[in-house]
Amino acid sequence: MNNNDILRRIRYALDFTDAQIVAVFGLGGKTLTEEAVRTFMVNEDDEGPGYCSDAILGCFLDGLIIERRGPPPADRSAPQFSRTMTNNAKLKKLRIALNLHEDAMLAILKAGGHSMSRGELTALFRKPHHKHYRECGDQVLRKFLNGLTKRMRPNDAATSPE
Helix, strand or coil, rough: CHHHHHHHHHHHHCCCHHHHHHHHHHHHCCCCCCHHHHHHHHHCCCCCCCCCCHHHHHHHHHHHHHHCCCCCCCCCCCCCCCCCCCCCHHHHHHHCCCCCHHHHHHHHHHHCCCCCCHHHHHHHCCCCCCCCCCCCHHHHHHHHHHHHHHHHHCHHHHHHCC
16 A cells, blocks of 8 residues: 555545645645645546655654644654654554544454454554564555544545545
8 A cells, every 4th residue: 555545545534635734744844835745645547646755654644643632742752753664653653643542443443344353453563573563464554544534534434535
């Protein structure tokens, strides 16, 4: 699942306008114009799509955390950002931004068509060197975003972009 698709699905689920997306990017430390944001939203088959790298998506997700939960306390250092983001990191940032607990995560995944046990879910948020760590596949992330859309926009879920 590419980052442009993830950004489009988050935008649809949270019902953000171009201006709101630009503002969230600004909170994450990335200055973009509405035109630049529109290039991320264009289908890959259409003319002029922009590529949303892991670093750009990371800025958006960090901005989403700040927008939804507020800035980190002054006594806490900024998190170290990696140039590459795994699906696990993307899912974790979404979980933090939306203040989702285990039960809500499981309900969203189930609504998206992917039942998962608590143990399987917690394995996604472990450190990579932990013996019970499990990689989050594209399918799990896609089902989570579908379930998120159904939760955030229940009347529009029938017409959501697949």
